[in-house]
Amino acid sequence: MVEYRIDRHSGVATYVQIVQQTKQALRLGVLQAGDKLPTAREVVEATAINPNTVLKAYRELERDGLVEARRGVGTFVRRGLNTTPADSPLRAELDAWAVRAREAALDRDDVAALFTAVLDEHFAVPEDPDGRTDRFSRTDRPDGPVRHSRTDMQDRHDRHDLNPGDPS
Amino acid sequence: MTDTAMAATALGKRFGRRGGWALRDCTFRLPAGRVCAVVGPNGAGKSTLLALAAGLLAPSEGRVTVLGTDPASARARVGYVAQDKPLYPQLSVAETLRVGADLNPGRWDAETAERIVSAGDLDPRKKIRALSGGQRTRVALALALGKRPELLLLDEPMADLDPLARHELMGTLMARAAQYGTTIVMSSHVVAELEDSCDHLLLVGGGRVRLAGEIDDLLAAHTRVSTATGSTVPTPMDGSPDGAPGGLPELAPHTVVESRVTGRQLTALVRPAGPLPDDWRTSAPSLEELVLAYLRNPQAAPLTPAEPEEAAV
Amino acid sequence: MTALALSPDASKTTGHAPGAGWLFRLHRPALYVWIAVVAVLAAGLVWLWGPLTDSSAAAWREYNEFCIKRGSCHYDPDAIVRYKDVYGYTTGALTALPFVVAAWAGAALFGRELEHGTAQLAWTQGLSPARWLATKLIVPTILVTAGTGLLVTLHRLMWSAGDGRIDTAKSWYDNLTLHTNGPTTVAFALTGLAGGALGGVLLRRTMPALTFALTGVAATRFLADQLMPHLWPAVTRVTSLDDGYRSAGLGVDSGLVTATGAHIADPGCGPTSVSSTCKTVYDGLDATGFYTTYHPESHYWPLQLTTTALVVAVATALAVAAFVLLERATATPTRGGTEASV
Numbered sequence: 001m002v003e004y005r006i007d008r009h010s011g012v013a014t015y016v017q018i019v020q021q022t023k024q025a026l027r028l029g030v031l032q033a034g035d036k037l038p039t040a041r042e043v044v045e046a047t048a049i050n051p052n053t054v055l056k057a058y059r060e061l062e063r064d065g066l067v068e069a070r071r072g073v074g075t076f077v078r079r080g081l082n083t084t085p086a087d088s089p090l091r092a093e094l095d096a097w098a099v100r101a102r103e104a105a106l107d108r109d110d111v112a113a114l115f116t117a118v119l120d121e122h123f124a125v126p127e128d129p130d131g132r133t134d135r136f137s138r139t140d141r142p143d144g145p146v147r148h149s150r151t152d153m154q155d156r157h158d159r160h161d162l163n164p165g166d167p168s
Numbered sequence: 169m170t171d172t173a174m175a176a177t178a179l180g181k182r183f184g185r186r187g188g189w190a191l192r193d194c195t196f197r198l199p200a201g202r203v204c205a206v207v208g209p210n211g212a213g214k215s216t217l218l219a220l221a222a223g224l225l226a227p228s229e230g231r232v233t234v235l236g237t238d239p240a241s242a243r244a245r246v247g248y249v250a251q252d253k254p255l256y257p258q259l260s261v262a263e264t265l266r267v268g269a270d271l272n273p274g275r276w277d278a279e280t281a282e283r284i285v286s287a288g289d290l291d292p293r294k295k296i297r298a299l300s301g302g303q304r305t306r307v308a309l310a311l312a313l314g315k316r317p318e319l320l321l322l323d324e325p326m327a328d329l330d331p332l333a334r335h336e337l338m339g340t341l342m343a344r345a346a347q348y349g350t351t352i353v354m355s356s357h358v359v360a361e362l363e364d365s366c367d368h369l370l371l372v373g374g375g376r377v378r379l380a381g382e383i384d385d386l387l388a389a390h391t392r393v394s395t396a397t398g399s400t401v402p403t404p405m406d407g408s409p410d411g412a413p414g415g416l417p418e419l420a421p422h423t424v425v426e427s428r429v430t431g432r433q434l435t436a437l438v439r440p441a442g443p444l445p446d447d448w449r450t451s452a453p454s455l456e457e458l459v460l461a462y463l464r465n466p467q468a469a470p471l472t473p474a475e476p477e478e479a480a481v
Numbered sequence: 482m483t484a485l486a487l488s489p490d491a492s493k494t495t496g497h498a499p500g501a502g503w504l505f506r507l508h509r510p511a512l513y514v515w516i517a518v519v520a521v522l523a524a525g526l527v528w529l530w531g532p533l534t535d536s537s538a539a540a541w542r543e544y545n546e547f548c549i550k551r552g553s554c555h556y557d558p559d560a561i562v563r564y565k566d567v568y569g570y571t572t573g574a575l576t577a578l579p580f581v582v583a584a585w586a587g588a589a590l591f592g593r594e595l596e597h598g599t600a601q602l603a604w605t606q607g608l609s610p611a612r613w614l615a616t617k618l619i620v621p622t623i624l625v626t627a628g629t630g631l632l633v634t635l636h637r638l639m640w641s642a643g644d645g646r647i648d649t650a651k652s653w654y655d656n657l658t659l660h661t662n663g664p665t666t667v668a669f670a671l672t673g674l675a676g677g678a679l680g681g682v683l684l685r686r687t688m689p690a691l692t693f694a695l696t697g698v699a700a701t702r703f704l705a706d707q708l709m710p711h712l713w714p715a716v717t718r719v720t721s722l723d724d725g726y727r728s729a730g731l732g733v734d735s736g737l738v739t740a741t742g743a744h745i746a747d748p749g750c751g752p753t754s755v756s757s758t759c760k761t762v763y764d765g766l767d768a769t770g771f772y773t774t775y776h777p778e779s780h781y782w783p784l785q786l787t788t789t790a791l792v793v794a795v796a797t798a799l800a801v802a803a804f805v806l807l808e809r810a811t812a813t814p815t816r817g818g819t820e821a822s823v
Contacts, residue, residue, distance in 0.1 A: 006364070014364060044342035048335050049364045050203050051346035223812035224601050240609065240814040248605035254598030256507060263506060270503035271606040315607060 001038065002031055006047050014049055018057035026066065026081045037067060037075040173319050173351035174198040174221055178230035181216050189375050190216040194230070196370060196380035196472050198353070200318075203345055205362040205383075206355035207459055208372035214355040215251055217372060218321045221353075222248040235318055244275065247317030251324050253308040255296045261285060261307055262292035265314065272315040281314030284340060288333065301328030309337060313344065320344075322354045326361060338365055359456045371459055378462045380472040383455060389471065390425070390458055394435045394449040425468045426461040437461045439471065499608055501620050511585060512624070518578075519628040523635055525571045529564070530639035537564035538646035545648070565649060572651075575632055575661045579669035579702075582625055583694035586677025590617055592690030595681050610811045611804065614678065618800055621674055629667045637662045653778050654731040656706065663785035665705060668792035673698045675799035682803045682810075701795055705788050710776065712787040717774045722763055725752030728773040731784070737768040744772055 002025040004018055012020075025031040040054040058075050061067045069075045101111050179194040191213040198204050206214045219225045220232050223239035223246070234242045255264060265285065269276040285292065288306045296304065305328050312320060320341070326334045342365055344350045353370075356362055369386060371379035379386055422444075427436035437453060444450060453461070462468060505512060540560040547554035594600040604610050640662055643650045651658040660666050673694055680693030710733040719738050720727045726735060736747045745766065750759035752771075776784060 008364060039346075041343045041346040044346050045339040048338035048342055050367050051342055052367050053364075054346075220812070222605050224604060226810065226812050238812065238815050240812040243605070243609060244607040246605070250598055250601065252598060254602045256599050256602075257597075258510075259507070267503050267506050268606060270506060271499045271603060271608050273499055275607070311602075311606065 001035075004038075004043055004047055006049060015053045015057040015060070018043075018054060019060050022057070022061055023066070023081060026077065029080070031077050031080075033077050033079050035077045037077065039074060171200050172197055172233070172236065173200040173202065174232070174234050174353065176217075176230065176232045179217075179220065179227055179232050180229035181213075181220060181225060182228045189228075191220070191372075191375045194372075194375075194377045196377050198351065198368060198370070198380075200235075200351050201345070201349045202351055202368040202382075203342070203366045204351070204353045204368035204370055205359075205366035206353060206370045206372060207359055207362070208355075208357065209463060210357055212372045213375045214357075214372050215323050217370075218248065218323050218353065218355060219250075221319075222246060222321050224248075242319075244272070244315070245318045246321065247312035247315055247319070248321045249305075249308045249312050249323060249325055251327070253301075253304045253328075255304055255307060255311075257295070257297035260293050260295050261290055261299075264296060264307060265292075265310065268311045268314050275316055277314050277316050280316075281310040284310040284313060284337075287336060287340075302330060302333050305329055306333070306337070309340075313340075316348075318350060320350055320352045322352070324355055324357075326354075326356065334361070341365075359459050363455055369455070369459075371462055373463050374466055376470065377472055378466075378468075378470045379458070380470075386471065387452060387455065387458065389439055390437060390453050391440055391444065392435070392437055392451045392453050392457070393444065394433065394451075395445070395447065396432050396434070423469055426465045498612070501616050503603070503608075504616055504620055508590070511589065515624060515628060518581075519632060522571060522574055522578075522632050525567060526632065526635040526639050529567050529571060530635065530642055533560070533564045533567055534639065534643045534647065536560035538643065541646065541648050561647075561649070564643070564647065568651070572636070572657050572661050575629075575636060575666060576657050578629060578632070579666060579673045579698050580695060582621075582670045583673025583676055583698045584691050586621065586674045587680045587691035587694030588677075588687050590621065590674075591677050591681025592684070592687040595685040595690075596687050604811065609814075610807050611813075614682070614804060614807055618674060618678055618803075622671060625670045625674060626667055629670045630664070633661060633664065633666050653781055654776075659731070660702075660705075663781070664789045665785060665792060668789045668796065669698055669702055669705075672701045672792055672796040672799065675796040675803065678803040679799045679806070682806045697799065701792055704795075705792055708791065709784055709788045712791065713776065713780055713783045715774045715776050715780075717772055719770045719772045721770050722760070722768065723752060723754045724771075725754070726771050726773050728775040730778060730780070731776040732773065733776065734774040736772060737763070737766060738770045738772045739767045740769050741767075747771070 002022060004021050006014055006017055008014075010017070022031065022037070031037075037058065040051045040058075043049075043054045044051050058067065058069065062069060062075075066078060066081070067075050068078050098111070101114075106114070175197040176194050179191060180189060181191045182189045194213075194217070206217065208214050216225065220227055221234050221239055223234075223243055232239060235245055236242075239246070256267070259267065265278070265281050268281060269278060284306060288303060290299075290303055290306065296307065299307065305325060309322075309325065312322075326338070329337065341352055341354075345352055354362060354366070367383055369379055369381065369383050370377065422441045423439040425437040425439065427434065427438075437457070462470075536557065537560045540556045540558065543554055543556035548556060591600075594603075600610075600613065603613050640650070640653075640658065644653075653659065653662065660669070676694035676697030677690060680690035680697070684690050684693060710731055715733045716730075718728065728735075734744075737745050739745060745768070748762060748766070750756065750762050753760050753763070
């Protein structure tokens, strides 16, 4: 059974997080074909998010063909994702490369930056369909999603006053 | 269950013949099955609105309908918890629940009520007057949920709760919405705590409805824009809806909620009425930014669509 | 977008209306206190009715037959005093009872609930304000009427048993006894209830509602005392200037009668048998005798019933006012929403 952890400060939409975590669970084999996903009620009781968010996520998973909703019974996993077993040759190659990078005196951040650059070159950046990420910041700040911190009204007001020229 | 949980037409309430208007000219529609946040500063009229919907007050003008009928006829189907969570001090927790059962014969869900109470480790024999604020909230919620309402009206329910209790009770409310399609209306003056659980927003400011609609639609209808401006004359921050004198001609014909000029840069929150110029930098506002902008600019045109406006690309 | 799985919810069934069980749950201690008070007072009245009256009457008989005529006797003065004291306590308590009811109704039954929002809590738990008010008036009315009625009946029986046998017994028209012997006391208690309801709905605060209810009962009692003698045709009796006033009942009016039959005010001189100088005063006024307009004992029940009707009308008016105010302040069922004017 998969348990969802919603990170409210990640800047990623909640339903996207559910989709991503479900796919992750499928990849890791926590969820397998035929398993029942938790009901919307179970998810919201544990996470206190809106039930429609869960339904939206499940609908997207259904669109991707990963799950199917059976009326009155629940939502079930249809098929798994391509899992990469721990002993695949790709993993072995990556291990060897990591050893060589360490020998070349690269630290963790260097490796991460290098890897992200290569990732961006070969794989499309995941598009947030609702356009919530700041388009402005994406062109100027390529190092990750924008952090929208949730503070109460007073803080936000103060912050706005501190950065008069900053539109975001 | 009808498909409109709550609707108001030109609703107004004044206390006393010479008192000020707590609410004026409020019109909105809340579809059923939503979780709606009623947001606004203290004294904006949120409590009055909820009390009118609960049938505790009679409107001074206009009308409000609840679950398709007037509030008095829907009393048995609507749950309400007031801001001060009134309870009978001389009764124990268990006796309070029994009074709930007495008042709702044939409709009482003893199991749900007891489950909510026991989740807080409450001794059922403890007297209400000996309970803390958070415990009282729990009992008040148990009473409201025990009558199996189709619509729940909660006035600042999370105010007395510690974060753990808040999460747990919010989870219980969301589970209720998920399982029975109960419409939940919660008021608060802190936007952040409601953002994840609510999909509908009602923004009340100065006794008037400033924003009403699905949160996703409201956010999609607004854009933050930033551009260079020709004039260096400081312009007022008013949000004239059509770029009239005193406003900024660059922003017409879009509806301006808030705008500010600093140096040569113009930033604004607008409701686009057409395509935006390519040289403008745009971004989507957060819910808090949206709420704050409307509250800071009471003269901006309210947005209470029956159908949501088409968001300009 | 609505939730997927909608489990069949029992909210589709509409239950029957709530009875009065909730009222007893809320005010159980008050109910016990009421029963205890009525029981104690009833016991006192029965004690008074039986043993105390007998012993006092016996003492009086002893006193009158033997002490006065013969000069030596054995009589029990304690019995006389005991009767007098217990009569005073019970009659006083019964007189105060409507005030106690008013205070409780104003403070606990209505005022506190409206002040602290527990009335509104009941209104959002499926109990309409009208039904809430009705239950809160009807059930206590029944209990107060039953209890006070019982006590008033016992008091009347007790008083009748002592009437004529006990020399210092209160007359039927003594102000306290007049009311505790009949249904007006019950009517005053009901006025207290209704006044508490109106005070609570009008003022929505505990102490002001209590004060309102108490004032209401006091004012009603005062009004009843003023009006009662005029609610039934009285009897006029004329006596000679020698004899002075002779009345045996509830006085309405008194003065001098002139030769022409006109009624004029009494200068306060007194009967001529006592002071002969008054004769000249009366001659100057052309007075021929004294007149007294009064009600004899035979008018007791007519007076009681008409006054009770008056007080019950007052109580009803207060209760109706409470309903009207409440209906105006809260939402009421309408067919299609209301366009209320300001």
